[in-house]
Amino acid sequence: MASLSTSSLSFKAPSIQSTRTSQVLRKPLSFKPISFGCFQSSKNLRLQISCAAKPETVQKVSDIVREQLALSADTALTAESKFSALGADSLDTVEIVMALEEKFNISVEEADAQNITTIQEAADLIEDLAQKKPAA
Amino acid sequence: MVDKGQVIRLCRSLLRAGRQLPDYNIREYAKRRTFDGFRMNKNLTDHSKVEKAYAEGKKQLEVVERVVKVYLAYPPKTKNIMELKLH
Numbered sequence: 696m697a698s699l700s701t702s703s704l705s706f707k708a709p710s711i712q713s714t715r716t717s718q719v720l721r722k723p724l725s726f727k728p729i730s731f732g733c734f735q736s737s738k739n740l741r742l743q744i745s746c747a748a749k750p751e752t753v754q755k756v757s758d759i760v761r762e763q764l765a766l767s768a769d770t771a772l773t774a775e776s777k778f779s780a781l782g783a784d785s786l787d788t789v790e791i792v793m794a795l796e797e798k799f800n801i802s803v804e805e806a807d808a809q810n811i812t813t814i815q816e817a818a819d820l821i822e823d824l825a826q827k828k829p830a831a
Numbered sequence: 832m833v834d835k836g837q838v839i840r841l842c843r844s845l846l847r848a849g850r851q852l853p854d855y856n857i858r859e860y861a862k863r864r865t866f867d868g869f870r871m872n873k874n875l876t877d878h879s880k881v882e883k884a885y886a887e888g889k890k891q892l893e894v895v896e897r898v899v900k901v902y903l904a905y906p907p908k909t910k911n912i913m914e915l916k917l918h
Contacts, residue, residue, distance in 0.1 A: 785839055786869055793846050793862075805840060 748774075748818035756818045759794050763787065774815040791817070801825060832878075836846045841888045842869050848895040852902055857904035861895060 756774045764781055767771070772781075778788050792808050794803075795817060801824040817827050846887060849861030868891075872884045 698903075785835065786842065786866065786873065789839060789846070790866060791844050796881070797850075805843070809836070809839075809841070 714778065748815065748822045752821055753814060753818045755798065756795065756814050759798060760791055760814060763791050763794055772814065774818070775813055777813050779812070796823060799825060801828065833881050838869070838885065838888075841885065841892065845888065845892050845895060848892060848899060851899045853906040854902055855914050857898075875908065 753774050764783055796803055799821050845865045852858040875881050
C-alpha cells in the first residue's frame, strides 16, 4: 500500500515543481502524513522551501557576494538583500553565480540563474541542487 | 536583434567553457578576459556595435572550445601552487 502511494506520488512531483516544502522532511521518508496523504508526501519528495536554507549556506553565500562586489565590512548583508540593491549589475550577478557554482560544486541552469535576485534565493537554490546531486 | 539575455548566455557559456581548462594560468586568464571583455562593452548603445561585439564573443567561444581540446590532450602533470590549499 505504501509503495503504491509512493509511485503515484513521484509521478505527481514534477507538477508541483515550484512548491517549496520544509527542509525538516529531508530524512528518509516515513509516511507519517496520512490525512493529507498524497499532497503532503509528495511535498516530501520535493524538498525545497523558501526560508529553510541553512544559515551556514546563507553565510557562505554572503561572503562570496561580499567578496565579488567588494563591499566594505560594515555593509549589512541580510538574507533578503537584493544584488541590485548592493550595486551589482547583471554581469556581477553572473560572476556571483559562477563563484557559487565553483564553491559549492553545483551546476546552475540558465533559467534558474536568471531568477536569482537575493541572497536567500541563491542559498535555497544551492541547497536544492546540493540535494539533488547525490540522487542523480 | 541581440538582447540582454543572449549576451548573458554568451558570457556564461564562455565562462563554462573556460572552466574546463586544465592549466591554472590559462583558466584564470579566460575568466578574467571574459569579464573584462563584457564589462568594456557594457554600455554600448549603438546596435551595430552590439552585434559586432556579440559576433566576436561567439568567435571567441569557438576559440576557447578548441583550445580546451588542445590543452586536454597534454594536461599538466602537477598542480599549480595557486591551486593548493596551503593554509
